[in-house]
Amino acid sequence: xxxxxxxxxxxxxxxxxxxxxxxxxxxxxxxxxxxxxxxxxxxxxxxxxxxxxxxxxxxxxxxxxxxxxxxxxxxxxxxxxxxxxxxxxxxxxxxxxxxxxxxxxxxxxxxxxxxxxxxxxxxxxxxxxxxxxxxxxxxxxxxxxxxxxxxxxxxxxxxxxxxxxxxxxxxxxxxxxxxxxxxxxxxxxxxxxxxxxxxxxxxxxxxxxxxxxxxxxxxxxxxxxxxxxxxxxxxxxxxxxxxxxxxxxxxxxxxxxxxxxxxxxxxxxxxxxxxxxxxxxxxxxxxxxxxxxxxxxxxxxxxxxxxxxxxxxxxxxxxxxxxxxxxxxxxxxxxxxxxxxxxxxxxxxxxxxxxxxxxxxxxxxxxxxxxxxxxxxxxxxxxxxxxxxxxxxxxxxxxxxxxxxxxxxxxxxxxxxxxxxxxxxxxxxxxxxxxxxxxxxxxxxxxxxxxxxxxxxxxxxxxxxxxxxxxxxxxxxxxxxxxxxxxxxxxxxxxxxxxxxxxxxxxxxxxxxxxxxxxxxxxxxxxxxxxxxxxxxxxxxxxxxxxxxxxx
Numbered sequence: 001x002x003x004x005x006x007x008x009x010x011x012x013x014x015x016x017x018x019x020x021x022x023x024x025x026x027x028x029x030x031x032x033x034x035x036x037x038x039x040x041x042x043x044x045x046x047x048x049x050x051x052x053x054x055x056x057x058x059x060x061x062x063x064x065x066x067x068x069x070x071x072x073x074x075x076x077x078x079x080x081x082x083x084x085x086x087x088x089x090x091x092x093x094x095x096x097x098x099x100x101x102x103x104x105x106x107x108x109x110x111x112x113x114x115x116x117x118x119x120x121x122x123x124x125x126x127x128x129x130x131x132x133x134x135x136x137x138x139x140x141x142x143x144x145x146x147x148x149x150x151x152x153x154x155x156x157x158x159x160x161x162x163x164x165x166x167x168x169x170x171x172x173x174x175x176x177x178x179x180x181x182x183x184x185x186x187x188x189x190x191x192x193x194x195x196x197x198x199x200x201x202x203x204x205x206x207x208x209x210x211x212x213x214x215x216x217x218x219x220x221x222x223x224x225x226x227x228x229x230x231x232x233x234x235x236x237x238x239x240x241x242x243x244x245x246x247x248x249x250x251x252x253x254x255x256x257x258x259x260x261x262x263x264x265x266x267x268x269x270x271x272x273x274x275x276x277x278x279x280x281x282x283x284x285x286x287x288x289x290x291x292x293x294x295x296x297x298x299x300x301x302x303x304x305x306x307x308x309x310x311x312x313x314x315x316x317x318x319x320x321x322x323x324x325x326x327x328x329x330x331x332x333x334x335x336x337x338x339x340x341x342x343x344x345x346x347x348x349x350x351x352x353x354x355x356x357x358x359x360x361x362x363x364x365x366x367x368x369x370x371x372x373x374x375x376x377x378x379x380x381x382x383x384x385x386x387x388x389x390x391x392x393x394x395x396x397x398x399x400x401x402x403x404x405x406x407x408x409x410x411x412x413x414x415x416x417x418x419x420x421x422x423x424x425x426x427x428x429x430x431x432x433x434x435x436x437x438x439x440x441x442x443x444x445x446x447x448x449x450x451x452x453x454x455x456x457x458x459x460x461x462x463x464x465x466x467x468x469x470x471x472x473x474x475x476x477x478x479x480x481x482x483x484x485x486x487x488x489x490x491x492x493x494x495x496x497x498x499x500x501x502x503x504x505x506x507x508x509x510x511x512x513x514x515x516x517x518x519x520x521x522x523x524x525x526x527x528x529x530x531x532x533x534x535x536x537x538x539x540x541x542x543x544x545x546x547x548x549x550x551x552x
Contacts, residue, residue: 024196030056044180046187057177063090068199069135076190078128079105081449083186090173104131113163123160125150142167226263229332232360233261236341240351240376241321247349248374252299253321258357259286269333272312274326276513279316291379306379337440351376356388360468361413390469400482404456407448414443414468421463426454456482488525495523521548
C-alpha cells in the first residue's frame, strides 16, 4: 500500500508534463496524456477516471529491427478481461487492426500472443499482478518466430509460448510500444511498468516491396463524396460465377455492386472477393444509384464495352468464384464489411441476381437466377427485380458459459450492431457487456464478457436488438438456466478421440478454408480440455479451457 501512495503522489505531481513523455531512454508518442513517468516507472493515469484504452509507441524507432524485448509490469489489482495490458511488439499506426502483441492477462490470466486481434499462442503459467517477460525474435528465410519467456525472481527463464508468422505480413509494422485496457475504477495507477528494454539487430529486416502498377487517378466527381460508410450503403447486386466460352456475356466471372445512397462513394482501398481470396479494387468513384462491375485484373479487357468497370487485384483471380457456391464480401478502406452475398450452386452462363436491393438480409429467398436473354444484367437493372421486404424479426439463442461470466448470442440473420446496447439485465441488475468476439461477416454470433458473474438461473433482458432492415426483436424477462455439469473423474485412453482431420482445405469444398481437427467425447461425462495438448511429429499446441460434453 505504501508503494501505491507513492505512485499516486508521483502521478499528481507530473500530470502537467504528461504531454512530453520520456521513459526507458525513449521518447513516446500516442496517448501520452494518459501516462506519467519519473524516468524509471511508467504509470497509467487517467485523471478523468474514464473507461477505455490507451496506447503509446516509442518514437523514431523502426520496430522491425528489434530482436529482443524485456518488460516488467505489475498491477495494483489483478488482471481481468476488462483490465489488462499488452506489449505491442509490432504495429502499423496507419492501420489500427494490424498489430502483433503479447497480452498480459486477459485469457485465463496467462500471457497470449495476438496477431491482428486473434490469439495465435497461449502461455502455460497463470499470472495475477506481476509480469516479467523476455521476448525473442528470430528471423529465418521468409518467416519470423517470436518466443515469450517468463522470468522468475532469480532470473531463470521458462518458455511460455511461441508463434511463427510470414515476414511479409509484418513488413508494414514499424512501431513498438505498450497498451492498457481498463474500466473506470482501474484508470488511475492500476498499471505500472517497471522496466522496458529493447535490443536491436544491426539493420531492419530486408523487406522486398511488391511492384505496383501505376494507374491514372480517377476524375473527381462534381458532387460531394460520401465520407462515412455504413453497412449496406453499397450492396452486391449480382454475381456471375460460372461463365463459359459458349455464353453471350464475356467469358469471365464478375461481381456487380450498386450504390444505394444519394452520394458518390470513392472505392479507394476497398476490397472484394471470397473469404479465401480477395483483392483491392482499383480506385473508382461510384455515382449515386448506379452499378459497377468488378472483375479480376486479367479479364478487364473483356469488358471494354461496359462503361463502369473496375478491377480486383490479386490474389483474387478469374476463377475465384466457385461454381458450387461461396460467400463474397465487400469491404471499405478500413476493412469494415459493407455487404455480403452468399450463393449456392450456379448454372452455366447464368448470373445470380438480388431481387430487392433494399433488403439487406442474407436470405437465399432474396436472390434468383437471372432471366435475362443474355444470362445476366451487368451494369443494368436486375432482370428479377421485385419488392421483397424483410418483415421478420431476428430470432436468437442465448447461452451462458458454465462459469456464468461469458454470454454468447447467436442470431439467425445479421444484426444492426450500432443499435445493440452493450448492457443486459440479469435478475433485475444491469450488467455491462464487453465484446470479446463476433462474426463480422454475417453479424450473427457475438461473445461478450459480463462485468460480473451472474446467477446460474433466472430471467434476463437484452436491449436494442434489430436486424439491418429495422425489424426489432423484443427480449424482456426471458428465462435462462445453466445446466449443471458432471465431470469425468479420471481420463482414460479413448475417452476423447480424434474423430476427423482436415489437412488439405480448399475454397472449393464449401467449408472454411482452414485446417482443423475434430474431437469427440466418447465418455458418459464432460471433460475439461484445459492444458491438454495436440501434437504432430514436429509441433505441439496447448488447448485453452473448454468443456466438451458427453457425446459432443
